[in-house]
Amino acid sequence: ELQLNINSIGSPECRKNYRIALQEFLKPHFSNLSETSQKRFNNNPLRILDTKAPHEINILNDAPIISNYWTDEDETHFKKVIEYLDILEIKYQLMPRLVRGLDYYTRTTFEITSSNLGAQDAICGGGRYDGLVEMLGGKPTPGIGFAAGMERLLLAMKNNQSKKNKVQIYIVGLGDNARGTVIKLAEELRQQNIATEFDVLRRSLKAQLREANKMGVSYAIIIGDKELESNQLELKNFSTGNQQKIELNKIVDHMNSLSF
Numbered sequence: 001e002l003q004l005n006i007n008s009i010g011s012p013e014c015r016k017n018y019r020i021a022l023q024e025f026l027k028p029h030f031s032n033l034s035e036t037s038q039k040r041f042n043n044n045p046l047r048i049l050d051t052k053a054p055h056e057i058n059i060l061n062d063a064p065i066i067s068n069y070w071t072d073e074d075e076t077h078f079k080k081v082i083e084y085l086d087i088l089e090i091k092y093q094l095m096p097r098l099v100r101g102l103d104y105y106t107r108t109t110f111e112i113t114s115s116n117l118g119a120q121d122a123i124c125g126g127g128r129y130d131g132l133v134e135m136l137g138g139k140p141t142p143g144i145g146f147a148a149g150m151e152r153l154l155l156a157m158k159n160n161q162s163k164k165n166k167v168q169i170y171i172v173g174l175g176d177n178a179r180g181t182v183i184k185l186a187e188e189l190r191q192q193n194i195a196t197e198f199d200v201l202r203r204s205l206k207a208q209l210r211e212a213n214k215m216g217v218s219y220a221i222i223i224g225d226k227e228l229e230s231n232q233l234e235l236k237n238f239s240t241g242n243q244q245k246i247e248l249n250k251i252v253d254h255m256n257s258l259s260f
Contacts, residue, residue, distance in 0.1 A: 001114070002113070002114055002115075002123075003092075003112065003113045003114075003115070004085075004090060004091065004092040004093070004112055005092070005094075005095040005110060005111045005113065006081070006085075006092050006093070006094060006095065006098070006108065006109070006110045007066070007094065007096060007097070007098035007099070007109050007110070008074060008077070008078040008107045008108055008109065009046070009066055009100065009105060009127070010066060010070045010106075010107060011071055011073065011106060011107065012106070012131070014070050014071055014074055015069075018046075018064070018066045018069040019045055021064045021069065022045050022046065022049075022063060023041065025062075025063050025064060026041065026045065026048065026059075026063070029059050032056075033048070033056060033059075034056065037051060044103075046099045047099070048060070049098075049099050050099065060097065063097075065096040065097065066097075067096055077107055077108075078107065081108055084179075084180070084183055087183060087184045088183055089187070095111075098110070100125070100126075100127045102129075104129045104131060104132040104135060105127045105128065105129050106127075106128050106129060106130045107127075107128045107130070108127055108128045109125075109126075109127035109128075110125065110127060111124060111125040111126075112124040114152070114155075117152055122149070123149055124147070124148040124149075124153070125146060125147060126144065126146025126147060127144065127145075127146075128142070128143065128144045129143045129144070129145065130142050130143060166195060167195045167196065167216075168194055168196070168217055168218050168219065169189060169195070169197075169217060169219050169221060170196075170197050170198065170199075170211070170212035170217045170219075171197070171199075171220070171221045172198075172205060172209060172212070172221065173198055173199055173223055173224075174205060174222070174224030174225070175224055177228060178223045178224055178225070178227075181223055181228065181248070182198050182223055183198065185221070185223070185252070189252060192252060192256050197215065199211070205222070208220075209236070213238060218258075219235060219236060219237055219255070219258075220235075220236040220238065221234070221235055221236075222234035227248075230245075231247060231248050231249075232245040232246065232247055233247075233248055233251055235251070235254075
């Protein structure tokens with residue numbers, strides 16, 4: 001069984017204030033820290049939170065938590081992440097001391113663990129780094145990434161076989177009000193083994209349909225404010241060019257009845 005652990009390390013402003021608070025807390029315990037943690041104390045104290053040493057874990061049980069130093073924007077962002085996880089019915093564990101060790105990470109941090117791996121159970125870890133491209137001289141660009149341990153991943157997979165399916169459905173989401181419905185519908189279709197993608201860049205209708213056509217999908221489902229109000233979605237058949245209206249609560253069954 002896989003488990004998603006998640007936290008937010010906030011914005012640079014948040015981490016600056018938290019770093020000071022964490023160092024102040026650890027000062028009286030400095031002599032009891034491991035050599036590795038002592039080296040991290042000045043340069044990267046947040047990495048001390050990664051410790052696996054039992055005596056250091058006991059010390060850190062009383063340490064301040066970073067959520068108390070979030071800005072209003074940090075808190076709003078994390079609540080939205082959790083909201084989308086809840087919509088998708090993805091189980092998660094809030095881990096207030098889950099951090100990433102590099103300074104360019106911002107806000108969301110996560111790891112995925114497997115119950116098949118014993119104590120060394122992490123198979124994947126990552127987070128957001130919205131300022132990284134800008135630091136390298138580029139335009140402000142949101143970013144997120146992860147790293148996975150291949151040996152652990154293969155061990156966790158055991159005999160499970162997976163294959164990449166050609167994307168069959170592209171969900172066109174128009175406006176913020178539709179986003180929750182879009183991601184929930186995509187997950188419901190994927191649960192029916194229908195390969196589904198949707199836009200995450202908030203592009204126009206024309207741009208999203210162009211992307212869907214480029215991907216070679218069979219159908220596009222269009223969801224905007226008008227569709228939400230009427231409870232009827234637009235279904236576009238790329239083979240024929242025809243469009244029809246389908247009730248929201250019937251769309252999954254309808255797509256399941258089609259042959260791809």
